[in-house]
Amino acid sequence: MKISWIKNIVKLAVGVIFLQTLFFKFSGAEESVYIFSKLGVEPWGRIGAGFVELIIVLMLLIPRIVWLGATLGLFAMLGAILAHFFCIGIEVSQDNGLLFCLAIINFIGCSFLMYNEREMMWKIWEQ
Numbered sequence: 781m782k783i784s785w786i787k788n789i790v791k792l793a794v795g796v797i798f799l800q801t802l803f804f805k806f807s808g809a810e811e812s813v814y815i816f817s818k819l820g821v822e823p824w825g826r827i828g829a830g831f832v833e834l835i836i837v838l839m840l841l842i843p844r845i846v847w848l849g850a851t852l853g854l855f856a857m858l859g860a861i862l863a864h865f866f867c868i869g870i871e872v873s874q875d876n877g878l879l880f881c882l883a884i885i886n887f888i889g890c891s892f893l894m895y896n897e898r899e900m901m902w903k904i905w906e907q
Contacts, residue, residue: 805830
């Protein structure tokens with residue numbers, strides 16, 4: 781019973797972070813354009829990443845596929861973390877590492893959700 785409200789708080793936090801970052805991607809915010817230009821995939825990479833984040837948020841709202849949204853979110857955040865390490869750096873446009881920290885928080889949140897939804901995941905795979 782106790783884990784249920786914690787899971788809902790984690791889903792809300794992960795969803796809000798994804799919604800916030802997808803807004804910046806879709807609006808063409810300076811930081812987003814800078815990041816995806818540095819990665820060499822501006823504007824299609826930025827817009828594509830925004831759509832992936834939108835799909836993740838929608839999946840987190842559907843109880844039967846929360847595990848799938850969390851899995852997709854985990855891999856999206858792994859890509860973001862690796863991009864920070866190897867291409868763009870921890871600090872982006874003098875944000876003091878905020879975007880990197882948000883990626884770490886969402887990576888941990890998605891890991892938590894995947895772990896808590898593991899039974900649903902196995903039920904789907906067994907069918």
